[in-house]
Amino acid sequence: MSSNARHVPVMLQRCLDVLAPALLEPGAVVADCTLGLGGHSEALLRAFPEVRLVGLDRDPEALALARERLAPYGDRATLVRAVYDELPAVLGRLGIPRVRGVLFDLGVSSLQLDEPERGFAYARDAPLDMRMDPTAGLSAADVLNTYPPGDLVRVLRTYGEERFARRIVDVVVRERAKEPLRSSARLVELIREALPQAAMRTGGNPAKRTFQALRIEVNGELAILERAVPAALDALAVGGRIAVLSYHSLEDRLVKQVFAVGAAGTAPPGLPVVPERYQPRLRLLTRGAELPGEEEVAANRRAAPARLRAAERVREALGPWPVRQAAGGGAR
Template sequence: MTSDERTAGERHNPVMLRRCLDLLAPALTEPGAVVVDCTLGLGGHSEALLSTFPEARLIGLDRDPRALELAGERLAPYGERATLVHAVYDELPEVLQRLGLPRVQGVLFDLGVSSMQLDEAQRGFAYAQDAPLDMRMDQTTGISAAEVLNTYPPGELVRILRQYGEEKQAKRIVEAVVKERAKQPFDRSARLVELIRDALPQAAKRTGGNPAKRTFQALRIEVNGELAVLERAIPAAVAALGVGGRIAVLSYHSLEDRLTKQVLTAGATSTAPEGLPVVPEQYQPRLKLLTRGAELPTEDEISENRRAAPARLRGAERIREAHTP
């Protein structure tokens, strides 16, 4: 059976599922509660939300048409309780406006690349198998990883590898890429993996798993504009929460987690000038943090699902409306 013939349920083991449900639970028990799964993927978290909270309605967003199709099959038994929308998660405000939902009670983000995208070789996300260098989550739009590699100026490629991949050897890798692309443009992943292996010094190859991992992460983030999207999406999700509403965010690398932490911590911090004996309502925090730092998956979960290993979970509750002067 190929990966494409398996059902969504067989292909997707949701990360930190029980903890995500526990974090969101207090907000989703009332009839008519609306929860948004901003990263629907194969629908594992969404299915659990719908079955655990029978009074809740779910809005599922994904930019990948194939994921929407598979998740739609999986969630079909829930009928009109599930509304699936082809959208990038920073489009949340527009989606909610279209659906006539000024406020929601829960929001979940499960960031990064989905199981399906990793498993389907032709998508080009996985460095462990040879495939076209695509990496677009929505293959109907945007530029591919091959186009980035073949057309970006060297300085821009170095910046992307350093910033998005935290790759210390960025300059060395880019020098090799520029030399090679002049002979023949890149179009497949195996050639890039081989080039990275050859470009790195021996010491760098001995640490941190596959030496291509950081470069592939950087290209994927650039192709899909992931951090720019996330910078808009987390504040928009917080703004969409009604009082008592909750947000849970699963990140898979330090850049995502840092961004999430900044937004949630800022919302949970008083904005009052120092020294006020009583803090007026408009300066009070809008959020209460539900996790102490970032929570990590258990050893049992990692042994069951290796993709859970890098996960970091943060949650917050909306405790008051934003002050409008």
């Protein structure tokens, strides 16, 4: 299946509208920090014929498919195998001091969900892998089979917001003492065994939260995002814009907090005139998190959990952008 057929970009027109005022300047560069199959990038290159795009992704298969998709745009698209917190280093190597636009489309890509052997989908049996870069780091099976029970409970509670983390981990630990866990189907069975019947009657598939937690841990998604958003804001020129699509509350909360810090003044109370160094660095472009419309969700169910936040950089910073302390966890 072609990358075009398998990938429907989420909230595409709204992302284009939010970024548009910053990309009309001649020679503008936009960074797609989570390239995936290139759907958003293709639309950006088509909508803004003067724009140059830098696309990042750690998944070599996604990069290859995106490269094929964006080939008609020639040297307007530069694609780099990198994790999204590496944007400053990538721009430095390319000799690009600042960009006019940044896009993050977080979470797992259509490619990763649709290929059973990647192990991201709890609805199909597959090896427990879940690595976005299948050549690096621990797999989900490694996490399940080697982490101490207390660390597994932390992962499920923190990244999956799983109320029954202790019960699930107890069952997993008993199982792995007999033989290592390797199959997603077996993990789903164990989760069903661990949860009370009442918990399985609401909230969708009972494995959803555990699989989310393992994916975040395996790929270090939140720890990387905590570095990536401030780094992207630093890379923005004044007048540049950033758009971030999140798919669960942990991501969205982190983006909200970083944007809120940037949009707030830091002047001590009572100053008659506020010096520039205390002025906000960002102007928020969305009122809270924007949601996809009903028609889009009906046409593309994967859009349902999406939350869009956007901001514009309004002044230079006189110091480093605040970076939150990482919540812990693996390696995206």
